[in-house]
Amino acid sequence: MKTILIIEDDIVLRETTAEILELENYKVITASNGKRGAEQAKIMLPDLILCDIMMPEMDGYDLLKILSKDEQTKRIPFIFMSAKTEIKDVRKGMDLGADDYLTKPVSEELLLSAIESRLAKFELLKEDETLKEIPIKQGESFKEIENIDDLKNYFCDFGLSKIYKKGEVIYKEGEYSNHIYLVYKGSVKSYKIDELGKELILNIHKGDDFIGLSAIIDNSHYYESISAMETSEILQVSKSVLLEILENNYKLSLEIFQLINENLTEVKEQLLQMAYGSMRRKTAKTILKFAKLMNHKPSDSINISRRDLAGVAGIATESLIRTLTDFKKHGILEIEGRNIKILDIEKLEAIN
Numbered sequence: 001m002k003t004i005l006i007i008e009d010d011i012v013l014r015e016t017t018a019e020i021l022e023l024e025n026y027k028v029i030t031a032s033n034g035k036r037g038a039e040q041a042k043i044m045l046p047d048l049i050l051c052d053i054m055m056p057e058m059d060g061y062d063l064l065k066i067l068s069k070d071e072q073t074k075r076i077p078f079i080f081m082s083a084k085t086e087i088k089d090v091r092k093g094m095d096l097g098a099d100d101y102l103t104k105p106v107s108e109e110l111l112l113s114a115i116e117s118r119l120a121k122f123e124l125l126k127e128d129e130t131l132k133e134i135p136i137k138q139g140e141s142f143k144e145i146e147n148i149d150d151l152k153n154y155f156c157d158f159g160l161s162k163i164y165k166k167g168e169v170i171y172k173e174g175e176y177s178n179h180i181y182l183v184y185k186g187s188v189k190s191y192k193i194d195e196l197g198k199e200l201i202l203n204i205h206k207g208d209d210f211i212g213l214s215a216i217i218d219n220s221h222y223y224e225s226i227s228a229m230e231t232s233e234i235l236q237v238s239k240s241v242l243l244e245i246l247e248n249n250y251k252l253s254l255e256i257f258q259l260i261n262e263n264l265t266e267v268k269e270q271l272l273q274m275a276y277g278s279m280r281r282k283t284a285k286t287i288l289k290f291a292k293l294m295n296h297k298p299s300d301s302i303n304i305s306r307r308d309l310a311g312v313a314g315i316a317t318e319s320l321i322r323t324l325t326d327f328k329k330h331g332i333l334e335i336e337g338r339n340i341k342i343l344d345i346e347k348l349e350a351i352n
Contacts, residue, residue: 001174002119003027005046007037007063008081009055013104017050017081020108021115027174034058038066041073044193045172045225048119053082053093064096072169077118081106123176142245148255151245152208155182159235164188164228170211173225177215179236183207186232190224191311201311203266204229204290213260216242229308279315283323284351286313287333291342301339 004026008014011032018028029044031037035057041049049067053060060080067073079100080093090101099118102110145154159182164170170181173192183205190211191201202224205211215222216239228234246253286309290302310320324340327333332348334341342348 001025001027002047003029003044003174004115005029005031005037005040005044005049007031007034007040007049007051007055007060009033009052017111020111024112026115034060034063038063041067041076042070045072045169046076047122047174048077048079048115050079050081050115053080053084053089061092061096064093064098068097075122077122079114079118081111142249145245145249145252147252148259151252152182154245155235155237156184159237162234162236164232164234166228166230168228170226170228170234171222173222175222177212177220177222177239180213180216180239180242181211181226182235182237183209183211184233184235186234187229188226188232188234189229189308189311190226192224199307199311200314201308203263204312210259213256214263215239216256216260229304278352279319279323280326280351282313282315283309283320283327284348287340287342288345288348301336301341303338304340305338 004021006014006017006021006028008017008030009032014030014032018030021028029040029046031040034051034055037049037051037055038058040046051060051063060082064078067076067078077099078097079102080098081102081104082089082093083104084090085103090103093101099121100114102114142154145151161184164186170188171177171179185207187204187206188211189201190203190205191199193199205226211226212222246256287302289312290304290309306317306321306324310317313320315323324333324335327348328335330347332342332344334343
């Protein structure tokens with residue numbers, strides 16, 4: 001399901017447009033002014049933005065300028081929908097990088113057509129990028145790729161390497177799955193965002209972990225979002241290439257599906273912990289999980305934000321901070337800034 005952000009200060013028009021899009025099976029987010037729209041765009045990373053021009057707090061022109069400078073939002077299709085009909089206004093909007101300019105009142109048919117065409121164009125551009133990214137040699141044989149380790153070596157030899165800064169999104173829930181990824185260096189988190197913008201962290205992936213495997217089937221979408229927790233190097237290979245590798249390799253296919261199953265099992269356990277665990281137990285298990293995933297010894301410090309810890313534990317950040325303070329009082333943890341060191345691992349494991 002594609003997500004569309006509507007930024008419009010007229011409440012009647014905003015709600016009417018939202019209703020039209022929801023009936024067409026789009027997920028809709030709304031904002032009543034440019035400033036709030038910029039915040040929502042950066043948090044939710046919608047698939048398309050519909051935006052008025054004359055608004056309080058920040059107008060549509062300034063909003064587009066801000067989003068165009070942000071690495072995560074600059075490629076989001078952007079459509080102005082305004083009562084300003086003069087040629088100079090339309091020209092200004094298009095010169096700033098808008099993908100389309102609709103003048104109010106906009107018919108339902110024209111609105112839906114503009115949205116569908118812009119989304120389709122965006123997907124085609126992504127497919128073109130995919131075809132250019134991985135230089136697969138003509139007649140290249142995949143017979144030597146017999147197991148997971150061989151596949152990881154293939155990613156290292158032929159995968160496109162990209163560096164993602166902390167907080168940068170690698171892919172977003174609901175996007176078409178064009179690539180499969182291998183974390184080469186650093187760590188990333190998989191997460192979902194609810195309707196209120198709250199982040200629910202499903203898993204943490206470190207170096208040598210695959211991501212995106214659950215969307216390996218043709219025409220499927222990513223079921224979660226992935227972003228870097230620190231500066232990370234990610235290797236990517238076109239999904240079509242990986243499917244070709246798996247086509248005549250039964251053993252490797254089984255190993256891939258085993259990895260997918262293990263990942264889903266971890267997600268289920270995480271959700272059960274969030275639903276039924278006590279606050280202290282959730283916090284303890286989350287710290288232990290981070291220490292294990294990051295290959296830390298108990299004597300090492302874990303450098304992690306309170307927000308990410310709270311997201312994995314499934315509790316409010318304020319509640320997590322109070323629980324960490326309690327653990328520190330009882331000599332279980334040592335805390336200095338973002339750094340957390342486990343002092344008594346047996347006590348931490350025993351918390352319920």
